[in-house]
Amino acid sequence: MLINGQPGDSIAASDRGLAYGDGLYRTLQARHGQPLLWHWQWQRLAADCASLRLPCPDEALLLDEIARVAGELPRAVVKIVLTRGSGQRGYAMPADVTPTRIVSATAWAGYPAERAEQGVVVRWCATRLAIQPLLAGIKHLNRLENVFARSEWQDAAIAEGLMLDMDGTVVEGTMSNLFIVRRGELLTPPLDRCGVSGAMRACVLQLAANLGIAVREARLLSDEVLAADEAFICNSLAGIWPLRQLEQRQWQAWPLTRRLQQALAD
């Protein structure tokens, strides 16, 4: 683990990342220190820095630090955390910000391949996402809703929980973005009111466009997800997992999802 480029494993207890969740993060895969989907990870990270008015670190510096923490691991989960650093007491953003930058890696064997191959079982979460356009899409450190949602089930056979917003439209999974297929068209909820705009989501949108698949953002009700021809969740670690079961609804074939999985593998 590197803290501002120096080996370490702790941060100041006065850090605003702890005090207020005043910062952001990304979680990504690396192979021998090379981050996957970096184009989209970097794009999202830079956009989130701008949204939070955080100074964005240098791209080459981040890539170097990822290589340093993950270079000796064939396969790793890398986490990047950026905070507004330590400041005086009080919510106001300090005029002089010295951000805190944490880059860490842990060895990781990957998820069981059967999840991508045979699909996953998911559930609906009772925990709703609050509507807050100011913070929507940002992978910030205010994640209590996800903590509560993920704590609704213990059954290891359930891979993910899908979350609705306060208005009852479907947004995402607790740790993934959601897509459905309806009459050959790929649909995913817009993230303009809540939710996290994942790097894999951005990548899937690009892959679909490259493959000539019609794709757009659309607010979806839970019934529309249940009625979908196909559905899948995705994130940077999981890749693309087709939905095999959601409550009583089951899916057995995912022709369009398979094309996207193949395009991603290439």
Add this chain to the structure above:
Amino acid sequence: MLINGQPGDSIAASDRGLAYGDGLYRTLQARHGQPLLWHWQWQRLAADCASLRLPCPDEALLLDEIARVAGELPRAVVKIVLTRGSGQRGYAMPADVTPTRIVSATAWAGYPAERAEQGVVVRWCATRLAIQPLLAGIKHLNRLENVFARSEWQDAAIAEGLMLDMDGTVVEGTMSNLFIVRRGELLTPPLDRCGVSGAMRACVLQLAANLGIAVREARLLSDEVLAADEAFICNSLAGIWPLRQLEQRQWQAWPLTRRLQQALAD
């Protein structure tokens, strides 16, 4: 500063307080190590622990640690932070929680007395509070809305910003709770959908009851605040600050607010 009872000034970078804002805090005044409003601080802290399903520390232990960090300071700001500690990657609450407990103190001279005596100038914030009943009232570590709201103004003559929720009802200040007086009755917004339930708010409700002042929670529109006979904000550090000006509206006398200030001083 004490971290889990030991002198220190840093926490593990893997702490869930940093990763997800998975924890809570209280800020309070202490005189020679004796916390003020402790009855209400402790009540709120214990309630917030229950809401977040965090193990609540022992009350005597906390009081001892406050005395240790603030005992040599005539007047101090004490901050207590409790987090769900370090855990494995992922949002799920760990089965075995070892909470992180941070108790710190800094010397503090108090706010200028004129704020309580002559009243303060406040403004409306553009930043809205999202509606999330699950987290409403809790002084948790997900405070980006407050950070954004407090960053809307730099003018030191403005003491506080008042925040509305997404539905347009008035909730609180960025760092304070709000009361208004209307025809002899004391009103404060309910905190069942968003906002922070402050210890001073609880104390004021009790003081008003003791004084025989009619008091109740009521959803308030901004026009109702502007039309109030009196208005004040309060928190554990400020005490009670009458509103002297909000946008074009000015107040010059605060008879009921003065009674509450006097009761608090006693």
